[in-house]
Amino acid sequence: MNGAVRKVLVLCTGNSCRSQMAEALLNHELAGLVRASSAGISPQPKVADGAIEALRLAGLPTAGLYPKDLDTLIDQPFDLVVTVCDNAKESCPVFPRPVPSIHLPFHDPHGEPLDSFLRVRDDIRTRLVPAVRGALGLGAA
Numbered sequence: 001m002n003g004a005v006r007k008v009l010v011l012c013t014g015n016s017c018r019s020q021m022a023e024a025l026l027n028h029e030l031a032g033l034v035r036a037s038s039a040g041i042s043p044q045p046k047v048a049d050g051a052i053e054a055l056r057l058a059g060l061p062t063a064g065l066y067p068k069d070l071d072t073l074i075d076q077p078f079d080l081v082v083t084v085c086d087n088a089k090e091s092c093p094v095f096p097r098p099v100p101s102i103h104l105p106f107h108d109p110h111g112e113p114l115d116s117f118l119r120v121r122d123d124i125r126t127r128l129v130p131a132v133r134g135a136l137g138l139g140a141a
Contacts, residue, residue, distance in 0.1 A: 006079040006136050008036045015040025015067040017051045018084045018106045021121050022128055024060045029129045033138055037076075043067035048110055050117035058121060080135055082128065102135050104128055 008026060012019035019038035026036035044067050052062045081101040085108065106123055109116035133139070 005033065005035050006138075007077065008034050008080045008082060008132055008136075009073060009076075009078045010036060010038040011041070011070065011081060011083045012038065012085050013041050014044040014110070015069075016044035016046065016048045017108060017110050017117070018120060018124065020047050020051050020065050020067075021055060021117075022082070022084055022124050024055050024062065024065065025121070025125050025129060026132060028060050029125065030133065030138070034132065034136070037068070037073060039068045039070040039073050041070055043069050048117070050109060050112070050114050051121075053114055054117040054121040057118070080132065082132065084124075084128070100135065102131060104131055 010019040010022040010026070015038055019040065023036045023038035026034055030036075047062075047065050047067060052065070055062050055065075077097065078099050081099050083101065083103045084106050086105055104127060106120055106128075107116070109120045
C-alpha cells in the first residue's frame with residue numbers, strides 16, 4: 001500500500017475499557033499510519049474512569065473518547081477489525097464488505113482498581129500495537 005492512513009476498528013462488548021485504551025494507544029503509537037476507532041456490541045453509557053486515568057497517566061489524550069455503537073460505524077471502510085474480547089469475537093457482525101480481522105483478547109479491568117487498568121493498558125501497548133502493525137504490513141518501528 002502507498003502512504004495512505006489505514007483505518008482500524010477495535011471492537012469490544014461495552015466499548016468502555018479495553019477498546020477505548022486500544023483506540024488511544026493505536027492513534028498515538030501509529031500516528032500518521034493508522035486512524036483507529038473503537039465501538040461496542042452493547043456500549044456502556046460512558047468510558048470507565050480507570051481507562052481514562054490510565055491513559056492520562058501515560059500522557060495520552062482522552063478528549064473525544066466515548067462509547068460508540070458498532071451500528072454507527074459498520075458502513076465505514078476499515079482496513080482491519082480487531083476484537084479484544086471473546087464476546088465481541090463471537091458477536092462480530094458481517095461487515096458490508098470483506099475486512100481482515102484479528103482477535104487479541106485482553107483482561108477486562110472494569111470495576112477493578114486502577115492498577116488493573118494500568119496493566120491492561122501496558123499489555124495493549126505491548127501486544128496489540130505490534131500485532132496491528134504486522135497485520136497491516138507496516139513493518140517494524
